[in-house]
Each structure stands twice: as structure tokens, then as C-alpha cells.
Amino acid sequence: MTRKPIHIEVAMPSGPDHYWREMLARPKGFTVTEIALASEGVANTTVKRYVEFLKAEGFVVRIGQKRDGYALRAIYAVAKRVTKAPVRRPDPLHAPFSAREAMWNAIRALDQFTVSELAVSASTEERPVAQRTADHYVRALLRAGVLRAVAEPERLKGHGSTRGVYRLVKSANTGPRAPKLCNAGFVFDPNKNRVLGEAVVTEARS
Amino acid sequence: MSDEIQKVKPGATFAALKNVAGFRELVERLVERAPSLPNIGVMHGRSGDGKTYASIYAQNKTRALRVEVGDSWTRKTLLTAILREGGLAQPKGTIPELSEQVVEMLAAEPRRPLFMDEADKIVDRGYAEMIREIAMQSNVPVLLIGEEALPQKLAKIERLHNRVLAWFGAEPCDLEDARKLANLLLPAKISDDLLEDIRVRGDGRARRIATSLDGVAQWARSRGLSEVTRENYDGPIYTGEPPKARASRLIVQHLKNGRTA
Numbered sequence: 406m407t408r409k410p411i412h413i414e415v416a417m418p419s420g421p422d423h424y425w426r427e428m429l430a431r432p433k434g435f436t437v438t439e440i441a442l443a444s445e446g447v448a449n450t451t452v453k454r455y456v457e458f459l460k461a462e463g464f465v466v467r468i469g470q471k472r473d474g475y476a477l478r479a480i481y482a483v484a485k486r487v488t489k490a491p492v493r494r495p496d497p498l499h500a501p502f503s504a505r506e507a508m509w510n511a512i513r514a515l516d517q518f519t520v521s522e523l524a525v526s527a528s529t530e531e532r533p534v535a536q537r538t539a540d541h542y543v544r545a546l547l548r549a550g551v552l553r554a555v556a557e558p559e560r561l562k563g564h565g566s567t568r569g570v571y572r573l574v575k576s577a578n579t580g581p582r583a584p585k586l587c588n589a590g591f592v593f594d595p596n597k598n599r600v601l602g603e604a605v606v607t608e609a610r611s
Numbered sequence: 612m613s614d615e616i617q618k619v620k621p622g623a624t625f626a627a628l629k630n631v632a633g634f635r636e637l638v639e640r641l642v643e644r645a646p647s648l649p650n651i652g653v654m655h656g657r658s659g660d661g662k663t664y665a666s667i668y669a670q671n672k673t674r675a676l677r678v679e680v681g682d683s684w685t686r687k688t689l690l691t692a693i694l695r696e697g698g699l700a701q702p703k704g705t706i707p708e709l710s711e712q713v714v715e716m717l718a719a720e721p722r723r724p725l726f727m728d729e730a731d732k733i734v735d736r737g738y739a740e741m742i743r744e745i746a747m748q749s750n751v752p753v754l755l756i757g758e759e760a761l762p763q764k765l766a767k768i769e770r771l772h773n774r775v776l777a778w779f780g781a782e783p784c785d786l787e788d789a790r791k792l793a794n795l796l797l798p799a800k801i802s803d804d805l806l807e808d809i810r811v812r813g814d815g816r817a818r819r820i821a822t823s824l825d826g827v828a829q830w831a832r833s834r835g836l837s838e839v840t841r842e843n844y845d846g847p848i849y850t851g852e853p854p855k856a857r858a859s860r861l862i863v864q865h866l867k868n869g870r871t872a
Contacts, residue, residue, distance in 0.1 A: 507671040514667050514677065514728075519825065525795050526667050528624040567829055581676075581696050 418445040424455055425490035434468050434480040456481060464491050504534045508542055509583030517555050517572040543571060545586050551577040623795045625664045628788050628817070630656070630781045634665035637779045638673060641752035642722050649774040651746050652754045653730075655761040656781025659818030659851070662756055665781070666726050675754075676717075677726040686738045693717075693725065693745075710745065717749035730755035734764045743771045783815025792817065797824045799831040802840035812850045822849040 427443045428435055441452045459465045465481045472478075502510065507527040512518070515526065524539035546552045551574060558569035592601040625631045634654050641652045656662050670677050676696040680689065690709035694702035697716045702709060717725060725745075733739050734757075746753040755761065765772050784792070786803070789810040793801050801824075809827075813819030830846035831839050 502671050502674060510670055510677070511667045514663050514670075514679070521796060522821065525623050526625060526664055527671065529668065529671050530624060530626060532671075533624065561833055566832070568825065580700070581698065 418443070419447045421455060421490040421492050424452055428465065428481075428483050429486065432482070434482040436471070436473075436478040436480055438473070438478060458493055459491060462491060501532065503583075504532060504538055505542060505585075506583045507532065508534060508539060509581075512546075512552070512573050513578055517570050519568045519570055521568070542586070546584060547571070549584070550574065551584060625661075625668050625795065627791050628661060628664070629785075630661045630788075630817070631665040631668050633779050633781070634662075635669050635672065637777055638669045638675070638724055638752065638754060640777055641754070642673065642724060644752075644776060646750065649776045650750055650752050651742075651771070651774045652752065652777050652779070653761060653765065653775055654754065654756045654779045654781060655759055657759050657783075657816065659816035660781040660783065661817035662781055663728070664817065666728060666754075666756055669724075669754075670726060673722075673724055675724040675726050677728065679728040680730060680732045682732060684732065684736070686741055689733065689738070689741070710741065713745055714748040717745070717751045721749075721751055724752035724754055726754045726756060728756045731757040731761050731764055734761070734768070739765070739768050739771050743768075743774055746774060784810060784817055784820055785815070786810060788817070789820055792820055793824055796821055797828050797831075799828065799836060800838040801827060802838075805839060805841040805844055808841060809848050812848050814851065816851070819849050819851050823847075 423444055424440050427440050431439070437449060437453045437456055440456075441447050441449045444452070456465060460467070460481070464483065464485050464487070466484045467479050468482045469480045470477050471480055504527070507529070508523060511523055511527040515523070518526070520540050520543055521536055523543065524534045524536045527534045527539070543552060547554065552571045553574050554569050555572050556567070556570040558567060560566045588607050590607070591603070593599075594601050626635070637652045637654060641650060644650065654662060654665070666677060669675060676693065678689070678692045678696055684692075686706050687709065690706065690713055691702045693713050694709065694716065697713075699712070699716070702712065704712065717723070727733065727742070730742075733742060742753065742755070755765075757764075762778060765775065786807055789806050790803075793806055805827075809820055809823045813823055826847050826849065827839055827844065830844065831837070836843070
């Protein structure tokens with residue numbers, strides 16, 4: 406028997422996609438509880454928050470209410486039938502700082518720093534900055550000439566090593582937006598010293 | 612380019628330090644205040660007490676705008692700097708125009724605080740009234756951070772002084788704080804007595820304690836030790852004091868005995 410690969414789309418019974426599908430499947434209206442019960446391992450409040458968002462954006466409207474035991478439950482119906490579940494994307498202007506932005510803030514504020522000091526001072530509980538992340542960023546900024554080593558890290562012969570101490574080059578303090586690390590992908594022709602086709606630059610993920 | 616990536620506890624933050632937590636509370640109080648209340652907060656403390664650590668932490672928590680006032684700054688540089696922090700690349704205009712732009716920009720996000728580090732320089736150069744104007748018109752939380760004498764300096768400017776909701780004085784580190792710093796910055800174990808020594812000789816200043824701890828870390832690493840006590844530690848302790856004037860007679864005496872000083 407040969408094995409033939411087949412493609413099956415699997416949808417987890419939770420998440421906005423699932424809620425939205427369930428909502429679309431109820432043209433006569435739905436309650437928050439109904440949707441939560443039709444999902445797997447989802448708290449009522451999760452669905453409620455999503456419905457509140459949809460209501461605020463005008464995707465669903467409240468069409469009435471019904472009695473469920475002692476509770477009075479609101480019935481909603483889908484007002485704008487879009488295929489893709491509406492989701493809230495965080496507004497980049499109001500989103501909390503990313504690790505690199507937090508590090509950039511710290512780099513600009515500290516006179517000089519070691520990698521571990523940078524990682525600790527840029528960390529908050531919600532978004533800790535790992536030593537590796539800080540190390541990676543510091544290396545990239547050093548290469549670009551944004552940082553300067555006050556003390557170079559040294560390997561002492563058989564006696565461990567000293568840590569590097571760095572500081573921001575004054576002229577590189579250009580503003581609040583953190584330098585991005587990017588990868589460039591292109592085809593290079595060494596005969597004519599030129600790039601063939603388009604050079605694509607993407608922001609590196611770390 | 613650190614050669615070794617230190618294994619310090621993941622998710623370590625300065626949050627638990629008293630000054631960092633205290634400043635965070637001050638910011639929180641200003642952000643959550645009733646809109647009719649004054650909206651200026653002041654943090655004052657000696658240099659090296661950890662005011663900068665506290666402001667970085669609070670900034671990353673609240674997305675605050677932060678400017679560090681320079682010695683030579685004028686009204687215009689300050690306004691331009693605030694606008695640049697807010698994302699405007701090339702602010703242009705006269706001082707009143709710039710100040711209007713600043714107020715407009717700040718007021719767009721009423722919960723986003725403005726930190727002004729080294730604020731005593733603003734008072735020294737005599738344009739502190741401008742801060743009051745910006746704070747009043749934009750109604751965003753404004754945090755002034757400065758040296759120990761900042762409250763006295765502010766007291767002389769009554770109209771600004773009246774807009775201050777709360778004050779926070781950064782305290783010298785106690786042993787508990789020093790212990791937390793050691794946990795964050797030092798991969799080796801350190802005994803209480805040595806830590807206390809480092810704290811007292813560093814005058815309780817977070818910056819000096821951190822510098823000493825860095826020395827201890829290096830010392831321990833080069834000897835392959837995982838525990839450092841007062842008995843075995845013979846490395847440097849950072850006191851921040853300038854070197855003493857050397858007694859030339861002593862040096863000469865040493866030389867006479869055939870030893871170099």
C-alpha cells in the first residue's frame with residue numbers, strides 16, 4: 406500500500422477564527438455562553454472580551470436577551486459577514502516596547518554598561534530580556550559603529566576573562582527609535598560587481 | 612562582545628530594588644491620579660543611587676518619553692528634544708510654536724508620562740516655568756528627576772512647586788537591596804559580611820555596588836570560585852573616592868629599604 410500524502414485543514418476549536426465561524430453558523434443570534442461551550446477549553450470571559458471587541462467595531466450587534474435560569478443573557482447577531490475573523494492587531498504606536506526598543510532606551514540612558522547589566526536594566530516582568538538577546542544586539546551595534554568598547558573583553562590566559570564595557574557613540578544617538586537588525590538577500594554577480602535582480606531586505610528575528 | 616554569556620537568572624529585573632519600586636509607584640500614582648490633581652512628580656537622590664535604573668525600568672513599563680537635560684541646554688533645545696523623543700525628526704519653529712507642538716503631542720496620549728532627567732539643570736538655567744506650562748496645558752504626568760537638592764530648588768519657584776503631586780527621595784541601598792543586586796549581577800555566591808563591606812564602602816550607592824560586584828565576579832571567575840567571602844576575597848572594592856595624596860616621605864623610605872612603593 407502506498408502512502409499518499411493528503412492535506413487536511415485542522416482548526417483548533419478555540420481562538421477568534423473558531424468563534425467567528427461558530428457565530429456565522431448561528432444566523433438567529435448567539436450568546437457568549439453558547440460560543441464558549443462550542444469551544445474547547447475556553448473561558449467565558451475570553452469569548453466575552455472578543456464579543457465586546459466585535460461589538461465596538463460593529464461586527465456584531467445586540468439583538469435581544471433571553472432568560473437562562475436566573476441570568477439574563479444578551480443575544481448577539483453578526484452584522485458584517487466577513488469571511489476572515491476580525492482580530493485586533495496591536496497598534497505599533499501604543500504597543501509596549503519590544504526587547505530591542507527597551508534595550509535601546511537603556512543604552513541611551515546608561516553612561517556605560519556590560520551586556521548583563523544591559524539585559525537586566527532593560528527587563529520588565531512582562532518582557533524579560535535574555536542575556537543572549539542583549540549580547541546579540543550589542544555585537545550588531547558594535548559592528549555598525551553605534552557602540553564603542555570602553556573596555557574590550559579579554560581572555561586572560563587560563564584565568565577566565567573580563568567583561569566588555571560599552572557605551573553609545575554620541576553621534577549615533579539619533580533618536581528614540583531602536584536600530585533594526587536586518588538581513589539582506591540578493592544575487593551578486595562578481596564579474597560585474599553588481600546585484601542581479603532586486604535586493605530584498607528583511608528584519609532579522611532574534 | 613562578552614566572551615562568556617553569563618548565566619544570570621532568566622527574567623531578572625531591577626524591579627525589586629527599593630528605589631526602582633518606589634519610582635514606579637510614583638509614576639503609577641501620577642498616571643492614575645484624578646485629572647484635577649496636579650501632575651508633576653519629583654524623584655531626587657544622590658548620583659549613583661539608581662535613579663537611572665529606576666527611570667529606565669519605569670520608561671519601559673509605561674512607554675514614557677525620556678529626555679536627559681544637558682548642561683548647555685536652552686528652552687529651545689529642551690522643546691526640540693521632547694519633540695524628537697515623540698518621533699518628530701526635524702522640529703522647527705519659534706519657541707512658542709515648539710511649545711505648542713509639544714503640548715499637542717503630549718496631550719494626544721494623556722497616560723504617557725514625560726521623564727526629565729537632570730531636571731536641576733532646567734531650574735539652574737531658569738526656565739523651569741516652561742515645565743509648569745507644558746505640564747499644565749498637556750496634563751500628562753511629568754516626572755522630574757534630579758540631584759538631592761532638587762526639592763529645595765523647586766521650592767523657590769512657588770507656582771511650579773504647587774503643581775507637584777508627590778515626591779520620592781531615592782534612598783541609599785540597604786543590605787537587602789545589595790543582596791538583590793548581587794543576585795542579579797553576580798553569578799557566584801557572596802557572603803553577607805563581604806556584601807555589607809562593599810555596600811558601606813560604596814556609600815550605599817547602587818552604581819558603586821554594581822561596579823564592585825563586577826570586580827568580584829571577575830575575581831571569582833579568574834580563580835574558578837563559586838563562593839566569595841570576606842576571608843578569601845582580596846580583590847578591589849569600589850569606593851568612588853579619588854586616590855589619596857601620596858606621602859612622598861613614605862615612598863622615599865620604602866625606596867631606601869630597597870623596595871619600590
